[in-house]
Amino acid sequence: xxxxxxxxxxxxxxxxxxxxxxxxxxxxxxxxxxxxxxxxxxxxxxxxxxxxxxxxxxxxxxxxxxxxxxxxxxxxxxxxxxxxxxxxxxxxxxxxxxxxxxxxxxxxxxxxxxxxxxxxxxxxxxxxxxxxxxxxxxxxxxxxxxxxxxxxxxxxxxxxxxxxxxxxxxxxxxxxxxxxxxxxxxxxxxxxxxxxxx
Amino acid sequence: xxxxxxxxxxxxxxxxxxxxxxxxxxxxxxxxxxxxxxxxxxxxxxxxxxxxxxxxxxxxxxxxxxxxxxxxxxxxxxxxxxxxxxxxxxxxxxxxxxxxxxxxxxxxxxxxxxxxxxxxxxxxxxxxxxxxxxxxxxxxxxxxxxxxxxxxxxxxxxxxxxxxxxxxxxxxxxxxxxxxxxxxxxxxxxxxxxxxxxxxxxxxxxxxxxxxxxxxxxxxxxxxxxxxxxxxxxxxxxxxxxxxxxxxx
Amino acid sequence: xxxxxxxxxxxxxxxxxxxxxxxxxxxxxxxxxxxxxxxxxxxxxxxxxxxxxxxxxxxxxxxxxxxxxxxxxxxxxxxxxxxxxxxxxxxxxxxxxxxxxxxxxxxxxxxxxxxxxxxxxxxxxxxxxxxxxxxxxxxxxxxxxxxxxxxxxxxxxxxxxxxxxxxxxxxxxxxxxxxxxxxxxxxxxxxxxxxxxxxxxxxxxxxxxxxxxxxxxxxxxxxxxxxxxxxxxxxxxxxxxxxxxxxxxxxxxxxxxxxxxxxxxxxxxxxxxxxxxxxxxxxxxxxxxxxxxxxxxxxxxxxxxxxxxxxxxxxxxxxxxxxxxxxxxxxxxxxxxxxxxxxxxxxxxxxxxxxxxxxxxxxxxxxxxxxxxxxxxxxxxxxxxxxxxxxxxxxxxxxxxxxxxxxxxxxxxxxxxxxxxxxxxxxxxxxxxxxxxxxxxxxxxxxxxxxxxxxxxxxxxxxxxxx
Numbered sequence: 001x002x003x004x005x006x007x008x009x010x011x012x013x014x015x016x017x018x019x020x021x022x023x024x025x026x027x028x029x030x031x032x033x034x035x036x037x038x039x040x041x042x043x044x045x046x047x048x049x050x051x052x053x054x055x056x057x058x059x060x061x062x063x064x065x066x067x068x069x070x071x072x073x074x075x076x077x078x079x080x081x082x083x084x085x086x087x088x089x090x091x092x093x094x095x096x097x098x099x100x101x102x103x104x105x106x107x108x109x110x111x112x113x114x115x116x117x118x119x120x121x122x123x124x125x126x127x128x129x130x131x132x133x134x135x136x137x138x139x140x141x142x143x144x145x146x147x148x149x150x151x152x153x154x155x156x157x158x159x160x161x162x163x164x165x166x167x168x169x170x171x172x173x174x175x176x177x178x179x180x181x182x183x184x185x186x187x188x189x190x191x192x193x194x195x196x197x198x
Numbered sequence: 199x200x201x202x203x204x205x206x207x208x209x210x211x212x213x214x215x216x217x218x219x220x221x222x223x224x225x226x227x228x229x230x231x232x233x234x235x236x237x238x239x240x241x242x243x244x245x246x247x248x249x250x251x252x253x254x255x256x257x258x259x260x261x262x263x264x265x266x267x268x269x270x271x272x273x274x275x276x277x278x279x280x281x282x283x284x285x286x287x288x289x290x291x292x293x294x295x296x297x298x299x300x301x302x303x304x305x306x307x308x309x310x311x312x313x314x315x316x317x318x319x320x321x322x323x324x325x326x327x328x329x330x331x332x333x334x335x336x337x338x339x340x341x342x343x344x345x346x347x348x349x350x351x352x353x354x355x356x357x358x359x360x361x362x363x364x365x366x367x368x369x370x371x372x373x374x375x376x377x378x379x380x381x382x383x384x385x386x387x388x389x390x391x392x393x394x395x396x397x398x399x400x401x402x403x404x405x406x407x408x409x410x411x412x413x414x415x416x417x418x419x420x421x422x423x424x425x426x427x428x429x430x431x432x433x434x435x436x437x438x439x440x441x442x443x444x445x446x447x
Numbered sequence: 448x449x450x451x452x453x454x455x456x457x458x459x460x461x462x463x464x465x466x467x468x469x470x471x472x473x474x475x476x477x478x479x480x481x482x483x484x485x486x487x488x489x490x491x492x493x494x495x496x497x498x499x500x501x502x503x504x505x506x507x508x509x510x511x512x513x514x515x516x517x518x519x520x521x522x523x524x525x526x527x528x529x530x531x532x533x534x535x536x537x538x539x540x541x542x543x544x545x546x547x548x549x550x551x552x553x554x555x556x557x558x559x560x561x562x563x564x565x566x567x568x569x570x571x572x573x574x575x576x577x578x579x580x581x582x583x584x585x586x587x588x589x590x591x592x593x594x595x596x597x598x599x600x601x602x603x604x605x606x607x608x609x610x611x612x613x614x615x616x617x618x619x620x621x622x623x624x625x626x627x628x629x630x631x632x633x634x635x636x637x638x639x640x641x642x643x644x645x646x647x648x649x650x651x652x653x654x655x656x657x658x659x660x661x662x663x664x665x666x667x668x669x670x671x672x673x674x675x676x677x678x679x680x681x682x683x684x685x686x687x688x689x690x691x692x693x694x695x696x697x698x699x700x701x702x703x704x705x706x707x708x709x710x711x712x713x714x715x716x717x718x719x720x721x722x723x724x725x726x727x728x729x730x731x732x733x734x735x736x737x738x739x740x741x742x743x744x745x746x747x748x749x750x751x752x753x754x755x756x757x758x759x760x761x762x763x764x765x766x767x768x769x770x771x772x773x774x775x776x777x778x779x780x781x782x783x784x785x786x787x788x789x790x791x792x793x794x795x796x797x798x799x800x801x802x803x804x805x806x807x808x809x810x811x812x813x814x815x816x817x818x819x820x821x822x823x824x825x826x827x828x829x830x831x832x833x834x835x836x837x838x839x840x841x842x843x844x845x846x847x848x849x850x851x852x853x854x855x856x857x858x859x860x861x862x863x864x865x866x867x868x869x870x871x872x873x874x875x876x877x878x879x880x881x882x883x884x885x886x887x888x889x890x891x892x893x894x895x896x897x898x899x900x901x902x903x904x905x906x907x908x909x910x911x912x913x914x
Binding site for chain 2: 455459461493494762809825827829850881
């Protein structure tokens, strides 16, 4: 049934030709550039409910985290960043459901975008991608030279090979479905902190 | 400059003062104005209802009445938009059609774009709320549209700003529709009236004493509410203000 | 022929009877429109983005068959299974078969207007499968046995006190607690168990990239990602129009979507799925359900550019004051009023008239669909097919006859003016006078403009006798 529908849909679409239109060349676009992308990133991240830290090196992250009550109280921490200590080993986890009680995930972001505070993470650093979403709190670590101004530059940098799963995360999960009141912490993480390194 | 004055039917029948103000204003700025008496209605009510077959003869009639004028000017953005943006469906292919569209102007844009009027010697010491009539705004781009981010003109506003003593109030919603919408005003009476009431309230709360617009149809709807609710707001077409009329409260 | 079997005006007149609530609804959505304005104003190239988006969509629709095949090839190459459904029923069957094969009894579903359009939930529920909508707004309407009233903000018509009451009844939150943060937390807590227990996850698709076979899903809550990263089976349902040619085209659409929809710079999560979870299955169901017909229409094909941001609803002064349910369709508002009559003209012929032709939707649309012009075009089609009320048809026919003849027009005007002048008020404002229920007529002038003009010219001639 499905294969006959495939045929009928495609042939119907081919039957009716529309006048030719060119696909626009996006490299010619006037995409926004920020004089101070770090400041823009910080401003935008805070606007979307995230917290911003700039540190000299990765080693300094734990010192900053030590200031947070939630971090000190955390029982299950999955760290994908060598310089930050965790106590859960991703490779030992058989089913993603075992991440249910994760308190923190500390992960590398390959890219951060100043215009919308989106940070790219993918499944190349972890087997179970659910960890990004199921954890109560999320810490992302991005190098200063991986900061771009806009989404066009971001997709250019992602390039090839494209991972099996990748996600732009901008701030913590949130909802405004009850009378447009913003509530941080919907189904995904309840807070998101970004460390820009360098 | 020889102008064919295009007076929308409801202005002709219900608001002759607006027509007279338009006539005087155009004469004051040195135009030779003629009102061709064969004109009736541009056909917009039929077109907006979807009755295109009923619109056709009216579009043709309009074309025949006005084709010989150097310019056609009307105190209505909506009716001008009907001619300029929608007549191609009805009068396409007739010689001079495109040039007639290009020669047809809403009053304010005629004053700013064609005549480049830079002074208006009128004193109007009132707080004025400018209702941005939708078709003038979004079909003719007479003023800045709040949705767009491109560089935009401000024709109506710039004319009002030339008046002595005028204060344009800042509305909470600068270009929300009043809810008239032609037959919508009756077919969707509930929403139409609520929209109108919300507009009146916005002008009132912004401290306006006078509500003005480029289109009398919006103003007829708003005036209907203002009168029924006995509010102290004067309603004036922009032609009346520019021609030096004073409000009656 | 039956006309307007669903009458928007009847529904909206009922909605505005509760003025306080209609104004509350209007303000809630206007707030979202203002947030959109602020975000759009921060992007100097906003209009260029809209133009590019429109071009990409036009190109896509023109080359849709090729691009769909390319998408299928690429998606299959990375391990997804692609299914094709000509209509809603087939879509539901395909989804059900996949679930049956895996003996799935419990699924979690993130927001998908397509599955709403196909009425997937009742289809699966009647076959013994528990479906939980995990988007908070959708879950609220699901618990209340309602349908979404907005495509992005499904529960925008519901007050927090009512949500509190619903949660009290269904998940035992304390009676009278209507604090949004408390209620959202309670939902998070309750739904976590649904995510953990789900055996399959269903999602919609925001964009499908032909070039590399990935699908992109945008949420703020993280519910789509949680729902399809725990169970091994992910079913993604998409209309044929969700396609985009290149990965880089996402750089246009992800910049427009959330800014237009909710006034955010981007959604919290923009997830790209290319193939299934390791060891899992990804099924992509591509659905036509009337879209290929719409594509053939010279008038309405541009409505397929829609990326379902909901901005046209938030800006529509009629939608804001009549509520999404007054449209009786899955997709309400301006875009819904174009799509619905294309599917069922006999039912939805009143929707293109639920509009003042103000044009705000057209200017706010991130992919530049000329919404209000299409609504006007619909009116022409519906009138031609005699799908508008007799009252409208006859009054316009009569008016047209009168207006064709200058003398008849003048006579009619004279009659009208004098009726207003001389009839007693109770006769003018009778119960059939819809205009006059809440509005006065203008005070009737003594004479028309043309009479005044004639008089004026007469006087001028008398003053300046011709030589």
